[in-house]
Amino acid sequence: MTQWGWLRRTSIAAPLVVLALWLGAPAASAHSYFLDSDPPDGAILAKAPARVVLVFSSAVTADFTSADLVEARGQHYQPAAVVADRSTPNVVTLALPKVPTGSYRLTFVTRDRVDLHQTAGSIVFGVGTAPGGVTAAPQPAPARPSEFVLRWVGLAGLAALLGGLLIALLVAPRLGEGPDRARAQAAVLSMALGGALAHLASGAALLALQVAGLGPDLRRTVPRLLTGSEYGSRWLASSMLGVALVLFVALLRRQAARGGVASLGAEFGRLGPWALLTAQVRTLLLAVALAAATAVSGHAAGAAGLTAGEVLLRTLHLVAMGLWAGGLLGLVVGLLVLRRSGVQRAGGVRTLVLGFGRYAGIGFALLGVTGLLLSGSQVASVTALLSTSYGLVLALKVGATGLVAAVALRHAVFTWRALGSKGRHLRPPRALLATAGLECGGALVVMLLAAVLGSSAPARGPQFDPISSEVPATQVTRQSGELLGAVSVKPNRLGPNLLSVQVVDSRRPPLAPISGVSILLRQPGASGRSETLTTTRTGSRFDAGTVNLTAGDLDVAVLVHRSGLTDRVIQVPWRVNGPEVVRAPVVISAAPFAPLVNLVAALLAVTGAAVLLAGVLRSRRGRDEESGPVRTRTPAPHGGRIMHTVRGWRRPDGETSWRAGHPPRRGQDQRSQPAGDTSQRRP
Template sequence: MRTLTAGRLVPLLGALFAALLCALGPGATAASAHAALTATDPATGSVVPTAPQRVTLTFSEGVLLSADSVRVLDPRGERVDEGRPTHADGRSGTASVGLRTGLVDGTYTVAWQAVSADSHPVAGAFTFSVGAPSKTAAKVTTAKVDPVVDGLYGTARYAAYAGFALLVGGCVFAGVCRSSRPVQRVAVGGWIALFGSTAALLLLRGAYTSGKGPGAVLDLSLLGDVLNTKPGAALLSRLLLLSAAAVFLAVLFGSFAREDDGRTGQERRDVAFGLGIGGTVVATGLAATWAMAEHASAGLQTWLAMPVDVLHLLGVAVWLGGLAALLAALWAGAPVPKEAVRRFSRLAFASVCALVATGLYQSWRQVGSWGALTGTEYGRLLLIKAGLVVALVGVAFFSRRWTGRLTDRPETRKPKAGAKPSGSVKGSGTGTGTGSGSVKGTGSVKGTGSAKSVAAAKSTTAGKGGASPERAVQLARQQAALTKAAGKRRRDADEGRSGLRRSVLAETGVAVVLLAVTTLLTGTQPGRAETEQREAGAAGATRATAPAAGPAEVRIPYDTGGADGRGTATVRIDPARSGENTLDVRLTGPDGAAVDVPQLEVSFTELQKKIGPLRAPLKRLSTGRWQATGLQLPMAGEWRLTLTVRTSDIDQITELRNVKIN
């Protein structure tokens, strides 16, 4: 069976890198909004009779506000908002700002910018009109993420996920399966990647959310603002936890990795138990820094979504990071017992089960409907991720088959001093050296071409005055190359390990692309939020294009019981909207002619909100006609109209009707 040579490995890695770039390509643009604007008051595109006291925005999830999160501009482009935006009624998914008094009629523009609860910047603008739309309106540009900052931020996020997987997976593999120098390099490399990317995210965060360029990365005022937010606190907590992880790595790959450290069996078991508990706490804490600041912290069932997200991240790290550790050990030729590989196989299977269970819940929570699964970018990326997981499980099936063919071979031990050499290189002299190989010539070379061997070669050659030291060093390097080639031949001769190495490399390649798609998912608006935003936009468009509601008119027959006590009152409310209205009342007798009465009263009451009665200040205009201007009805809804008609000193009646105010 063929093995992967260096010439074949380079094209394979190049193809994997190209696949990674393709997966990351859609993420080059700014991340989509995660908090959808679902409602505004006044409504988008609406015309209100009088200027509102406040402007309120409602989002699909909580948002973080700053001093300039909501700006209201009059038709000339002058700001008319007052005070700092706040959450209406303490609801984190709203933003409200007060307006100045005495606003003129015309079209007003509301520009808003905030940070969604899952850490992504959101921005937009809408208009409403007071009295009537004006010919001119303020032109605003909403802040957008700088493309350079966005690219750096996305790269750092990917590096953070990869570093977490390598750190946790490498440590778990070392503790449960097998510890070796290659596995140590995987875990330490993961720690370095996670620490560096987290520090970069913390510095880039201020410029990322404010729409500023790379020059703002070192702005200490922005950094201070970031640390006061939930995402900033999560990144700072991650750095602190990584300090504890450094101590954990020092113990795991230091004294504990040495079997001859002088500890008894029970003492080693106690240390292993302590490392297991401490490592679990640190790994869970690191995973929680993502859960507390991203998708799981906003939306439905956050109390369940956050621990599920932690479990999902840990499952990914144990599986994919463990794969990288196994590949590193196999590729370096480090001895990995068959039982250790089988333990990892069982651990990976348990991780996959956890991933499937938690992934199904997360998919339901973030997508919400079958239509959103194919009709939104988040849903399509989720389908790609599911396909990659299926492919990864398929490759893992072949890895499991190769695991069954493994046979343990005795570890190669270095020969003792004076032992018979395993090979020789002939030179031009007659001297004989000792070690794993010999050089016949005027000097001797010990070892396999290491620095010690080279030094010995130089020393011996110089002492005997034979061939030049350069020649001895060259012979030592040749011997080292021969020894390395022999080791590689022995490694590749094991068909089971060679096949396992190839299948694990394929798994790791798929895992690289899978992590890229996962990173894109965290920067894409969830399908449920995108669907809500579309529905809100459609509702707003319907309201904006619908014809204005006409005046409300109510005909109320009355009979006071006295002489000439019968008639009909026609009550007209124009425009029958919340705010200022004009009330017109006409009284006619049984023959249809206009009639006067000694007393006429009209009032309005909103029963649900317990507003009123609000009495209309009627003025007689002519026979049988009364009018009230400037009647303020503060809100829309069903209002109770109360009409009182008195036709004599003792004849009076009160009639009740309901009227719809828009």
């Protein structure tokens, strides 16, 4: 193939890889929690609000947010508009129509931007009257069986794709040229092709499932879903990668059926850096890009999205899953092919098992390390681990992984023994195909539990956050010229608060007596609402009464009125704390979970690196012993005696050395002994 042909082919793969990574970088959380509202839940308002602001834990889409305002006597009102700010994608504003005095309940349904998971809930408020009971905090909808089954099919397909490429391009070439290698490569590449098709089908089925939940108007929802949501854009990128992979894997399978596919090492040895443009390397790059696109489509970080390091960590987790679980499936397929052929069965089986064992060990260790690091970001504490469905499924997944590791230990011991020179002729373990199939089935169970986790809300939230030791500030003092003002807000939390200010003139005598004080409350930002409050004077204290405040930053301006003088303004920055959070009952410990699992992950990484280094040294020592000095027995030319020659050992003069007590061959004595030494010469 010419250089320009490679360039034309890489022009197809490179944009798809870049597109997947670009679309995957700004991922938001796949489960949104309701945090706050303005007016707050249970508020009593003097006049009807013109809008309601809903704040969630992560980015949501306004296109798929709906709300219904119901008066206590049954009258329904629909919001005039639903708006989301691009700068704060986790905030949705509902424009309300004019409503009369009464008690109201606002029911809302929204979906996150990544996986369109639904969060539904309601708040109550009263206009000129007390509202009904405050509702419980809305929670994300639980995982649906149809969703996590489809996710499982997608994960299994991705693992089969990665594992099939691993066996076909890195392990099967060790069988050497011949029909066994061609049949094994064709079989595992067929498995990889099936995995790519399964991943495509599961993605399309998940899209149809989400569309079905958005309403009956498909002409309106489908275009908005594909072009106006992150879920739709990621599905398009993943589908493009999947179609490209189907074509490339089918091409490799056809090549394998015609005589075999060259290994990656052979291609780099033959072409050098130009091997990056071969079909094998392009297929691997597309597979890694597909893993990256899949990694950012599950539950993720928060409203700010994922960093490049987090995207890399999740991609490594899925690639490690493919190396181990998908490689196991590919190994079983290869063993079945060799068993059916019956030619050089023992040697071929041993070659496949030993060749895959190294990659399986690396993949399994990497899967454990990255899984622990990811669990630290998804589980808030030990209490969250043991008191939520997500935590219990995660614990079940860890236990299932441990059971599979116990089965895999048998294969690991055989690989370790075979790395040495004395294990070069070891026979594979008995019932190898059965135990490999058992380990493969366990890996599928682990992937099913991973799919359930990807469809569930993580075990984190304000109910699991550590209790802050800081006492909320309820009074702040500021000075403007000769005037000193102390603003007091109690209890300084979301909802009703008592607001007062004390103003003292420090100048003696004062320029003019203080005649009154007004308080201006304004939320930061150009669109923030403002409210002017009148006060009642008691000495130097001016009370504004009960004020409903929303959580967050607040600008407080105290306007001091004095006779004959311009009003003096005392600016006081303020921050209103959120409502009291109902803490989850402590189970064992409420300490953060991340430091513990990060420590375990570090220990596991060090242990894995040590085992890997020991395996490399053992393998190298075994190769050195196998290719080292070999003693041969050669018949002596006379006397029937045996002379032992050591191949590769030379004397300083360049001649072959000989063992003491056995005379050299005729003619060698004159070359190897000094001229004056005749003690060993024969007459």
